[in-house]
Amino acid sequence: MTLPPQTPAQASELLDPAQQPQDIPERLARQIGFIAEVDRLKTVLRLSPLLAADRRENDAEHSWHLALMVLVLAEYANEPVDVERTLKLVLVHDLVEIHAGDTCLFDDVGKSDQAEREQAAADRLFALLTKDQEEEFRALWDEFEARRTPEARFAKAMDRLQPLILNFGNQGGTWRTPGVTEKVVRERTSVIGEGSRELWSYTEKMLALGAERGWIARD
Amino acid sequence: MTLPPQTPAQASELLDPAQQPQDIPERLARQIGFIAEVDRLKTVLRLSPLLAADRRENDAEHSWHLALMVLVLAEYANEPVDVERTLKLVLVHDLVEIHAGDTCLFDDVGKSDQAEREQAAADRLFALLTKDQEEEFRALWDEFEARRTPEARFAKAMDRLQPLILNFGNQGGTWRTPGVTEKVVRERTSVIGEGSRELWSYTEKMLALGAERGWIARD
Numbered sequence: 281m282t283l284p285p286q287t288p289a290q291a292s293e294l295l296d297p298a299q300q301p302q303d304i305p306e307r308l309a310r311q312i313g314f315i316a317e318v319d320r321l322k323t324v325l326r327l328s329p330l331l332a333a334d335r336r337e338n339d340a341e342h343s344w345h346l347a348l349m350v351l352v353l354a355e356y357a358n359e360p361v362d363v364e365r366t367l368k369l370v371l372v373h374d375l376v377e378i379h380a381g382d383t384c385l386f387d388d389v390g391k392s393d394q395a396e397r398e399q400a401a402a403d404r405l406f407a408l409l410t411k412d413q414e415e416e417f418r419a420l421w422d423e424f425e426a427r428r429t430p431e432a433r434f435a436k437a438m439d440r441l442q443p444l445i446l447n448f449g450n451q452g453g454t455w456r457t458p459g460v461t462e463k464v465v466r467e468r469t470s471v472i473g474e475g476s477r478e479l480w481s482y483t484e485k486m487l488a489l490g491a492e493r494g495w496i497a498r499d
Numbered sequence: 500m501t502l503p504p505q506t507p508a509q510a511s512e513l514l515d516p517a518q519q520p521q522d523i524p525e526r527l528a529r530q531i532g533f534i535a536e537v538d539r540l541k542t543v544l545r546l547s548p549l550l551a552a553d554r555r556e557n558d559a560e561h562s563w564h565l566a567l568m569v570l571v572l573a574e575y576a577n578e579p580v581d582v583e584r585t586l587k588l589v590l591v592h593d594l595v596e597i598h599a600g601d602t603c604l605f606d607d608v609g610k611s612d613q614a615e616r617e618q619a620a621a622d623r624l625f626a627l628l629t630k631d632q633e634e635e636f637r638a639l640w641d642e643f644e645a646r647r648t649p650e651a652r653f654a655k656a657m658d659r660l661q662p663l664i665l666n667f668g669n670q671g672g673t674w675r676t677p678g679v680t681e682k683v684v685r686e687r688t689s690v691i692g693e694g695s696r697e698l699w700s701y702t703e704k705m706l707a708l709g710a711e712r713g714w715i716a717r718d
Binding site: 294295299300301303304308311312314315316318319320321322323330331332333337338340341343344345347348349351352353356363364367368371372409413417442445446448449478482485486488489 | 513514518519520522523527530531533534535537538539540541542549550551552556557559560562563564566567568570571572575582583586587590591628632636661664665667668697701704705707708
């Protein structure tokens with residue numbers, strides 16, 4: 281299923297420039313307004329369960345976790361990656377879900393209009409910034425989605441690997457979704473190999489062990 | 500008050516190498532174990548209230564928010580900063596709270612042994628990694644704490660500014676802690692000016708407006 285944002289799209293921002301001190305440059309007021317607005321990412325729930333507590337993860341936590349994974353695992357990228365750029369990609373990649381909601385990897389219905397919903401969300405959210413930064417953030421989001429750079433391929437690998445670690449540590453997690461089998465999980469996560477063959481090899485062993493232990497349905 | 504971690508310090512890790520597939524390099528198994536272990540940061544609650552929901556923020560969400568602020572606000576640093584390094588500092592700066600808990604800026608009792616608790620926590624947490632990465636992460640955490648580089652000063656400015664934005668947008672938040680006045684808030688956040696005079700100027704205007712509206716006690 282596609283999860284709607286916990287705070288539905290609203291007409292006004294959380295802290296727009298009109299609510300801030302008035303004698304400051306417009307650019308800074310818009311930047312602070314954007315920073316306040318993205319607080320909403322903390323309310324967008326994913327289906328993945330945490331390892332450390334009995335609740336689901338939200339997009340802000342997930343994005344932080346991916347960034348930390350980049351710091352730890354960058355050495356496994358198939359091609360050398362610019363770490364700064366890769367960090368920017370993972371920090372920004374889920375922002376559009378503030379308005380578009382999270383779409384689970386195993387949700388075929390939600391995925392049918394996901395691209396359209398997310399494009400509209402990107403238009404709306406990044407327009408809070410002034411033109412140069414609007415374009416910069418939009419370009420980062422586009423780059424992540426397109427996976428045409430080494431950084432984007434590695435960032436996407438982190439995005440796929442992270443919930444697998446949560447599922448494995450939880451002895452199942454979203455692998456227990458009806459209809460999901462080892463083959464389905466493999467197909468939808470094999471993109472990890474485009475970013476890192478070594479981490480894909482690790483993933484394959486983890487999935488095999490998960491299936492052996494009964495945490496993922498056999499095909 | 501100092502908030503204890505929601506999950507108390509435990510004897511075993513969330514996903515230690517023994518629980519993972521066995522035919523993989525030890526280095527990678529330790530890295531994945533570390534990545535699983537830091538999931539605990541999502542359970543360390545801060546006192547700051549979110550803007551987008553009626554609950555408190557956790558350290559993982561806070562760390563992501565600081566990283567995003569670096570992307571948006573780096574142009575205001577007093578000295579040019581290496582964005583990659585600044586991102587690393589904010590992503591890592593609160594990790595020790597997994598074992599040491601969060602200490603509120605206005606908690607004088609908790610602050611008395613904060614350094615000692617956090618040093619012990621750093622020793623324990625970073626030792627999950629192999630030596631080179633243990634040293635790298637430890638150095639990042641030390642650099643943030645010491646504030647001797649432009650990157651650390653700007654990272655610290657983000658760490659102080661972010662909860663102010665949450666408090667302002669919440670018409671008070673932790674400013675309403677007994678004993679806290681405009682002067683106390685100014686004193687404990689003035690370090691923002693070491694990282695960015697322009698953002699400190701913004702902060703001063705925000706605090707004056709907050710006091711004028713009755714969200715912070717007058718001295």
